[in-house]
Amino acid sequence: MVNNEQKTKIQLEIYDELIEVNIIKGDEEKYQNAAKFVTERLNAYVKLHCGWKTQHTISLMTMLDIALN
Numbered sequence: 708m709v710n711n712e713q714k715t716k717i718q719l720e721i722y723d724e725l726i727e728v729n730i731i732k733g734d735e736e737k738y739q740n741a742a743k744f745v746t747e748r749l750n751a752y753v754k755l756h757c758g759w760k761t762q763h764t765i766s767l768m769t770m771l772d773i774a775l776n
């Protein structure tokens with residue numbers, strides 16, 4: 708079990724939103740890289756489908772893509 712002294716709070720920018728997450732100290736780079744990856748993947752889907760798919764559908768398509776790859 709991880710105690711509070713081993714945790715830290717960071718802010719991540721994912722797509723167009725800033726979120727706060729509690730993580731284990733030392734994992735900051737891993738989370739920053741993941742946020743960048745998700746943003747890049749979502750941007751690719753938005754570029755392809757914006758205007759004819761809803762943002763919700765684009766988000767779901769992106770999540771499926773990430774989960775399967």
